[in-house]
Amino acid sequence: MQSPFSSRTTQFFLFLFILGGSIWFGSAVARTIVGYDLFIPGTLTMKDQAEAVRIQTIRLHTLLASWTDISFALFGLSGIALIVRLRHLFRERGWMLMCSLLFLLMLPAGGWTAWEDYHAYTLFDRVTGVALAPAEEIIDVFLRRQQNVAFGVLSGLTGLSAVSLILIGAFRPLHRS
Numbered sequence: 001m002q003s004p005f006s007s008r009t010t011q012f013f014l015f016l017f018i019l020g021g022s023i024w025f026g027s028a029v030a031r032t033i034v035g036y037d038l039f040i041p042g043t044l045t046m047k048d049q050a051e052a053v054r055i056q057t058i059r060l061h062t063l064l065a066s067w068t069d070i071s072f073a074l075f076g077l078s079g080i081a082l083i084v085r086l087r088h089l090f091r092e093r094g095w096m097l098m099c100s101l102l103f104l105l106m107l108p109a110g111g112w113t114a115w116e117d118y119h120a121y122t123l124f125d126r127v128t129g130v131a132l133a134p135a136e137e138i139i140d141v142f143l144r145r146q147q148n149v150a151f152g153v154l155s156g157l158t159g160l161s162a163v164s165l166i167l168i169g170a171f172r173p174l175h176r177s
Helices: 008-038 051-089 094-121 133-149 149-171
Strands: none
Touching: 008 051, 008 133, 008 149, 051 094, 051 133, 094 133, 094 149, 133 149
16 A cells, blocks of 8 residues: 655655744744843843843844744645645544644644734844834834733744644554554
């Protein structure tokens, strides 16, 4: 019996899915580390730093956000293509259905994250990195994003969904041979 993953197209989408997911997960962690470096540990109160340091850290945060969002788009599009191509296997391979449902639940949160990141990204020049808005506005946009409770909860749930997706894919429960 031929494997459903032997098709070149399926292998290509699977490669893009794994590549995009890996870069997305890693850059999301790096972005979180850089973003929370501006705060006093355990709080959402900003450290006493020079304004130029804050702006540069926020710029680095937005650059990492562009990596995160582009890789999430690659992850999302290739994941949708895989769901469409492999949907006939969901009855025999229940783990694929569970992974698909978790993946589809992650998409709206990732889209909202990308939208918020794009708004912050437009505050800086793409080539030179010079701030295009006053420092107060940039810091305000950053603080609103970081202190939004719903956004924080959705980001956390998206990360947990990604870890669950990886574990389900590794252990493959509900697999009929």
